[in-house]
Amino acid sequence: MGHGAMNLMEEAIWIGGAIIITFFAVKTSSWLLRRAFKRAAVKMKMDPTNYSFLKNTINFFVVVIGALFLFNKIPEFKAIGKTMLAGAAILTAAIGFAAQQSVANIISGIFIILFKPFRVGDTVILPDTNRGTVEDITLRHTIIRDPENRSIIVPNTTINSSTIINSTFADQPVCAFVEVGIGYSADIDKAINLIREEAMQHPLLVDNRTKEQKEEDAPIVNVRVLELGDSAIKLRAWAWASNTGNAFVMKCDLLKSVKERFDKEGIDIPFPTQNILIKNR
DSSP states (O other): OOOOHHHHHHHHHHHHHHHHHHHHHHHHHHHHHHHHHHHHHHHHHOOOOOOHHHHHHHHHHHHHHHHHHHHHHOOOHHHHHHHHTTHHHHHHHHHHHHHEEEEEHHHHHHHHHHHSSSOOTTTTETSSOOOOEEEESSSSEEEEEEEESSSEEEEEEHHHHOEEETTTTOOEEEEEEEEEEOOOTHHHHHHHHHHHHHHHTTTOOOOOOOHHHHHHTOOSEEEEEEEEHHHHHHEEEEEESSSSHHHHHHHHHHHHHHHHHHHHHHHOOOOOOOOOOOOOO
């Protein structure tokens, strides 16, 4: 076997060994960090968002160290490095331009971790009406799982510069709007009472009244006339649930139960109609 073949084999061993070591270093660091976090989470109630971001950061630097090790050990990589250094000015400008957005994403990711507008597990709504649960926060992007089980990858700069609705923030109750239209000949008070009765019977309903409202004996579920439409009187009920998921389920259930109750009680839910007049000229 010639000297060149020996060098190629040695370089292949170095490359393979570096890749394997880097792979196991990433897996080991993730495992150790996960164990340490589980213990700290029980004792100190640590936020899982911190673990996710720290894990991704450590893995990133482990991979960078592995890549630098290869550049240092393989002569061909050193030659590439020298060639790149020859055009350092152009290279620096090109890398700076290309990395500008990446650096901005990393800084935005750090801001998200520091100021915590949302955490892993929170339900958020983005400006383009995308709704989902935060699954992971990396150095570059945030992963959100939507109700259709799709992963939405959003750059951290986009999130950091947008208005985000956090439905889980501070574990506050969520209000579900239940809107139903009734005919103009229907008994409004009867319809309001029926909607309130159906809402009061729902197991996910919570009492979100203030102390003053309770003293004044204000209703747990408010139902009001919202609009006098072209073909229907629109009623809206304000029903509260403990979280976004429960509010959605309760709203769907109430739309069904209110429709069935209206049918039983003879209250009409009209659909839009149009009268067309044809005039003879």
